[in-house]
Amino acid sequence: MNFPKELRYTKTHEWAKQNADSVTVGISDYAQHEISDIVFIELPKVGQKATQGKAISVVESVKAAFDIYAPVSGTVKAINTTLESDPSIVNRDCYGNGWFFEITPDDAGEINSLLASDQYETFLKEAAH
Amino acid sequence: MHYFPLTNDERQEMLDTIGVENFGQILQAIPSKLKNPTLDIPPHLSEIEINRLLGDLAAKNLHCKNRSSFLGAGAYDHFSPSIVNEIISRNEFYTAYTPYQAEASQGTLQAIFEYQSLICELTGMDVSNGSHYDGATALAEAALLSLTKTQRSKILIARSIHPDYRRVVQTYVERPGHEIVEIPFLADGNLDNEFLKKHLTSDVASVIIASPNFLGLVEDLEGLAAEVHQNGSLFILVSNPLSHGFYKTPAELGADISCGEGQPLGIPMSYGGPWLGFFATKRELVRQIPGRLVGLTKDSQGKRAFCLTLQAREQHIRREKAASNICTNQALCALAACVYMAAMGKAGIRQVAELNIENAMYLRREIAKLKGFKVLTTGPIFNEFTVICPKPVSEINHKLLDQKIIGGYGLHKKYPELQNGMVICATETKTKEELDQFVQALKACAL
Numbered sequence: 001m002n003f004p005k006e007l008r009y010t011k012t013h014e015w016a017k018q019n020a021d022s023v024t025v026g027i028s029d030y031a032q033h034e035i036s037d038i039v040f041i042e043l044p045k046v047g048q049k050a051t052q053g054k055a056i057s058v059v060e061s062v063k064a065a066f067d068i069y070a071p072v073s074g075t076v077k078a079i080n081t082t083l084e085s086d087p088s089i090v091n092r093d094c095y096g097n098g099w100f101f102e103i104t105p106d107d108a109g110e111i112n113s114l115l116a117s118d119q120y121e122t123f124l125k126e127a128a129h
Numbered sequence: 130m131h132y133f134p135l136t137n138d139e140r141q142e143m144l145d146t147i148g149v150e151n152f153g154q155i156l157q158a159i160p161s162k163l164k165n166p167t168l169d170i171p172p173h174l175s176e177i178e179i180n181r182l183l184g185d186l187a188a189k190n191l192h193c194k195n196r197s198s199f200l201g202a203g204a205y206d207h208f209s210p211s212i213v214n215e216i217i218s219r220n221e222f223y224t225a226y227t228p229y230q231a232e233a234s235q236g237t238l239q240a241i242f243e244y245q246s247l248i249c250e251l252t253g254m255d256v257s258n259g260s261h262y263d264g265a266t267a268l269a270e271a272a273l274l275s276l277t278k279t280q281r282s283k284i285l286i287a288r289s290i291h292p293d294y295r296r297v298v299q300t301y302v303e304r305p306g307h308e309i310v311e312i313p314f315l316a317d318g319n320l321d322n323e324f325l326k327k328h329l330t331s332d333v334a335s336v337i338i339a340s341p342n343f344l345g346l347v348e349d350l351e352g353l354a355a356e357v358h359q360n361g362s363l364f365i366l367v368s369n370p371l372s373h374g375f376y377k378t379p380a381e382l383g384a385d386i387s388c389g390e391g392q393p394l395g396i397p398m399s400y401g402g403p404w405l406g407f408f409a410t411k412r413e414l415v416r417q418i419p420g421r422l423v424g425l426t427k428d429s430q431g432k433r434a435f436c437l438t439l440q441a442r443e444q445h446i447r448r449e450k451a452a453s454n455i456c457t458n459q460a461l462c463a464l465a466a467c468v469y470m471a472a473m474g475k476a477g478i479r480q481v482a483e484l485n486i487e488n489a490m491y492l493r494r495e496i497a498k499l500k501g502f503k504v505l506t507t508g509p510i511f512n513e514f515t516v517i518c519p520k521p522v523s524e525i526n527h528k529l530l531d532q533k534i535i536g537g538y539g540l541h542k543k544y545p546e547l548q549n550g551m552v553i554c555a556t557e558t559k560t561k562e563e564l565d566q567f568v569q570a571l572k573a574c575a576l
Binding site for chain 2: 040042058060061062063064065
C-alpha cells in the first residue's frame with residue numbers, strides 16, 4: 001500500500017494536500033481497498049461549511065455506505081464532478097484523479113495537526129492487531 | 130399453506146433435552162393465580178354453527194354487492210377481473226412477503242419488477258419503487274424526500290387533497306423547523322393559484338397537488354411545474370392511477386414525484402385495506418427514493434436474474450441516514466395491481482377510464498337538473514364530483530339507505546366551509562338504470 005509522503009492523513013483514512021490557499025481531500029489507498037468497488041459518491045456542495053471531524057461526504061459500494069469526514073474546518077471551494085459519472089476512478093487513482101473536494105481552510109495551520117505518512121502507516125499496523 | 134403442529138413425542142423430546150419434566154415447570158415464575166384464569170366465554174360451537182353465526186354477522190354489512198354505492202372519497206368500487214384473484218391466490222405468492230433473502234425469491238422479485246415497470250408505463254415516470262402500504266404514507270414519504278433533497282424547510286400542500294392524507298403528511302413532517310402551508314381552493318374547487326404564487330418562496334421544498342382532487346376535479350396544471358421548478362422546489366402530484374388512462378400522466382405534467390393510492394387497480398376495498406401506495410419519480414431522484422427497488426441483472430452464468438438494488442439507500446445499510454425507515458413493500462397488493470394492469474392492458478385501462486368519466490359526467494348532468502342541488506365542480510372530472518345539497522348530507526344518506534343506496538361523502542366535518550356538500554362517485558360498475566335510480570332517489574330526498 002502506498003501513502004505519499006507529501007500528504008497528511010486522518011485516523012478515518014482521509015488524505016489532505018496543502019495547496020497555496022486551499023486543502024485538497026481524498027481517501028487513502030487503505031480506504032479505497034477496504035471499500036472495494038465504489039459505485040457512488042455523494043459530494044458536498046460548493047460553498048458548504050466543513051467542520052473538522054464531521055461527516056461531509058458519503059461513499060457507497062453495492063452493500064455498504066461509508067461516511068467521509070472533513071480533515072480540516074473551512075468552506076468547500078471545489079468538488080470533483082468527474083466522480084459523479086465514474087466513481088471507480090477513486091479505486092484506480094485515489095491520490096490523483098480520485099480527489100474528492102477542495103476546502104478553503106479557516107485555519108491554515110490546522111492541516112499540520114494531522115498524521116504524517118509514517119505516523120498513518122504505524123496507526124494502520126497497530127489497528128490491524 | 131401447510132401447517133404441522135408438534136406431536137406429543139416431539140414435545141417430550143424437547144422437554145428431555147432441556148431437562149424439564151413437564152411444560153408447567155417452565156411457567157413456574159408466573160404467579161399461580163394468574164395462570165389459567167376463568168374466561169367467561171360461551172361453550173364451543175360446531176363448524177356449522179360457527180358458519181351460521183359469522184355469516185349472520187357479515188350479512189349485517191352494507192357493501193357494494195348488496196347496495197348501489199355512490200361513495201368514493203378514497204376507496205373505489207371497481208371491477209377486478211377474476212385472473213387477479215387467481216394469480217395472487219397461488220401459494221407461492223399468497224404467503225410471500227417482501228423478500229429479505231432477496232435473491233432466493235426470484236419469482237417474487239420478478240413480480241415486483243413487473244409491477245414497477247407497469248407503474249412507470251402508467252404514470253410516464255422513470256423509476257418506481259416496490260410500493261408503500263397506502264397512498265397516504267407514499268405521499269408522506271414524498272414530502273420527506275423533498276425536504277431532504279432540497280434541504281429546505283417548508284411544504285405547500287393543497288387543501289383539496291384527501292384530509293386523511295394531509296393528516297398523515299403532518300404526522301411525518303411535523304417537527305421544529307418544518308412548516309406546512311395549506312393552499313386553499315376557490316369556489317369552483319380549483320386550486321388557488323394566486324395564493325400558490327405568493328407563497329412560492331425560497332424556503333419551499335415542494336408543492337403538493339392532487340389531481341383529480343378530493344372534490345373530484347381534474348386541476349388545470351399547465352405551467353405549474355415550470356413555476357415550481359424555477360423556484361428550486363419539487364412538484365409532487367398525488368393522483369388516482371386509473372385516471373391516467375385518459376388524462377395527462379404525471380410525467381407529462383412535469384411532476385418530480387408521482388404517488389397515490391393504487392387500490393383502484395384491481396384491489397378490493399376490504400373495509401379500508403390492505404391497499405397500495407405507488408411511488409414513482411424522475412431519474413434524478415432515484416438515489417433518494419424510499420423503499421424497495423428491484424433491478425434486473427445477470428447472474429455469474431450470464432442468465433437473467435432479479436435483485437434488490439441501490440440498497441445503500443435503505444436503513445439496513447444506511448441506518449439513521451437512510452432515505453426512509455421503510456424496509457418493506459405491499460407485495461401481494463402490488464402483485465394484484467400488476468396482474469390487473471397486465472390483464473387490462475393499455476387499451477383496457479383507457480376503456481375503463483372512459484367508462485368512469487362517462488358515468489360520472491352523465492350523473493353530474495342529471496343531478497344538475499334537480500331543483501335544490503347545485504354542482505360545485507363544473508370542470509373536468511374523472512369518476513367523482515361535488516354537489517351542494519338542499520339538506521344535510523347525513524339526512525339524505527339516511528333516506529337513501531331505505532332505497533338500498535349508499536350515498537356520497539358528506540363534506541361537513543372535514544370541509545365545514547362546504548356545508549351540505551356531497552362528493553358523489555360513479556365508477557364503471559354503475560349501469561344507466563342505477564344512475565337514473567340514484568337521480569330519482571335524490572330528487573325524492575330533497576322533498
